[in-house]
Amino acid sequence: MSVKPDIRRVLRRNVILLLSAMLLLAGCGQDMHDHPDLVTGEQLFNYHCASCHKPGGQGNFLKGVPANKGTDLSIFQIAHKVQSGAGENSAMPVFAGMSYDEARKIAAYVQRL
Numbered sequence: 001m002s003v004k005p006d007i008r009r010v011l012r013r014n015v016i017l018l019l020s021a022m023l024l025l026a027g028c029g030q031d032m033h034d035h036p037d038l039v040t041g042e043q044l045f046n047y048h049c050a051s052c053h054k055p056g057g058q059g060n061f062l063k064g065v066p067a068n069k070g071t072d073l074s075i076f077q078i079a080h081k082v083q084s085g086a087g088e089n090s091a092m093p094v095f096a097g098m099s100y101d102e103a104r105k106i107a108a109y110v111q112r113l
């Protein structure tokens with residue numbers, strides 16, 4: 001009776017577990033949706049968007065990030081862009097894990113900027 005194949009199988013299973021864990025962690029990134037203390041559109045915007053678009057939504061010209069202030073987009077269009085993206089080669093991340101309610105709150109805030 002040989003023990004080796006069993007060890008190999010156990011090792012392989014651990015590698016798969018480790019890879020799954022890494023994928024799960026990588027999946028979070030921009031999309032961390034565990035922030036029960038953030039309630040208003042402004043708080044949510046500052047948390048999710050201001051790193052690129054700046055706290056007042058003025059954008060970052062040097063990094064190619066357009067201003068949100070004075071956007072022509074409707075609340076629906078902004079929420080849709082945030083949740084689903086605008087196209088293949090956009091430099092803006094897609095917040096696929098964000099609820100429509102949250103995206104709509106942020107969009108309403110963006111329109112008031």
Ligand code: HEC
Nearest residue numbers: 048049052064065066071072078082086090091092093106
């Ligand atoms: C990693 C940087 C980054 C983050 C984070 C980010 N954006 Fe963007 N955003 C961009 C870039 C780059 C563009 C320009 C390319 C494009 O339109 O896809 C853009 C474009 C936009 C536009 C279109 C501007 C217009 O008026 O046409 C809106 C609206 C917008 N972002 C809103 C948001 C909101 C709301 C959030 C937060 C939920 C957010 N962005 C988070 C980088 C970012």
